[in-house]
Amino acid sequence: MMLMQIKNLSVTVNAKAGGKKILDDVSLQISQRSIFALVGGSGSGKSTTGLSILRLLDPGLTISSGEVLFSGRDILKLPPEQLRQVRGKDIAMVFQEPLYAFNPVLPIGRQIEEVFLSHTDFSPQKRTAETLRLLDIVGIKEPRRVYKSYAHQLSGGMRQRAMIAQAVALKPKLIIADEPTSSLDVTLQARIIELFMKLRDDLNLSVLLITHDLGIVEHMADTVAVMNGGQIIETGAVTQVLKNPQHSYTQELLTYAGRT
């Protein structure tokens, strides 16, 4: 079943002065319980696509056309308050470097709790209990210690797990993961990928995986779209695209990833 559909999304930089399109007519479909990978080189527009879904683009960038349909509603047309409800509750985001994605002056636990604070009316005790439970779910051994720690006191893997705990707090339907493993070493990457797969099955969610690592795509994703220069140049099932790339840019990507 279809969860989200992006139709003809275009994003323009410096729209007033004529502007230049950095996303050009991007369309994609993410079905429920699937992992959709968005692959491409630096500056190809992967992250911009992810951020436009939540309408969190830099002020200089404007969405010039298109629709983002999410459970029947166009996110791009939602009033601010409803948009805020979608963020975190229906769609959550995981960032590349959790060290920067956590506020350095607040303990991790307090920051995860903020999700409950702004979307639920849980009592403080319930918020803490839920947070500890979440930290346990994402495979953190000592939830109580992590709860009180600051971001810089944790290892990279722990931080990323905490970040994922925060993202799944309200059982969102979609998680946008922007290079979630790029700052981790190879063994940790594998664990985080396993975690994503497990959460997908347990919590019934979809993942929009933004990455440049084709190895991860192969392991994890069901569908893949390849981006270059702000356009989707090729899309299809992972097995199909990686085995039999149609577009020359995809072939190039595969060559440099060492799998021709």
Added chain:
Amino acid sequence: MNKSALGLSQWERALTQFCANRFAVVCLIILALIHGAAIFADFLAPYSFSNEDRTFSYAPPSKIHFIDENGQWRAPFIYGRKITFDQYHKREYLDQVEQKYSLRFFVKGDAYKILWMVPCSWHLFGVKEGGRIYLCGADSRGRDLFSRLLHGARISLSIGIVGVLISFSIGLLVGGIAGYYGGKVDDILMRVCEMFMLFPGFYLLLALRAVVPASFTSVQVYVSIIIILSFIGWASLARVIRGMCLSLKEREYVLAAKTMGLSDLTIIIRHILPHTLSYSLIAVMLSIPGYILAESSLSLIGLGIQDPYASWGNLLSEAMGIVKIKFAPWILLPGFFILVTVMCFNIVGDALRDALDPKSS
């Protein structure tokens, strides 16, 4: 994970550096003493702020004796005094040798409430009924200047602190909102700030004070002075905080907070403003003296706290004539207290800046 492996936190480091500045530590202790004395003014002072005895107008400070007229050692005491006039009609207070009032501790006196709650009438020291002890001399109506200094400290110091708290809350919030939203909101708020900064502070203060009705009670005057002072003080802070927010809002954790659906106000208060804390703390310390001085100047020219209530400013207003200063120099004491307090705040603020600012050596 032990502490030494993690290194010192920012605050521990700042504390170490602050303590290394001995002079500032001394000033901090002086400030703590003055504030403590203000809080327990009722107990420490032998009299209430309005207890007067006009037969002791401008009585000089009481001398505490240990040896009586016969050369005998005894517990500390003061002589009773009697007012006479010399040939120029100048007041002279003569010790009455036959009247001795021994200094006593924990005596009953004027009733008051401890911390504005518990009724009580014990005072730290005093003399028995009939005598009056003036540690720092008396004013024109024979009120004890020492008692009035302590009671005045309550008003002068609390105006500084409450005023700063209010104006900084406004300044932080306005600066935070202007910096976070940017664009038109920023433009409008900053132009409003500039309008406030445009006027010379003291004249704005006078103009605003003129709007307050003369029929106000002392408490209302006190509150209105605080509000007026905060009203003037927030603008410059708001500008600096706005500048800091412009850069802080680009941090990734602010973006992360947005993706979680936190409201803008929550993001400003929880994720942006705490990062301006070390700057605001310094700014608070350095601007408290401004409030104390502004209140004193208002009271000095008779627009602030009104008699019989005491603040350091209106106590000092008694010292506006050269003749009074010549014959009763102790009425300048409130000025000394203002000087010391303002200096201490400035020195502590400077030391805080050295300790908290990562760019200082």
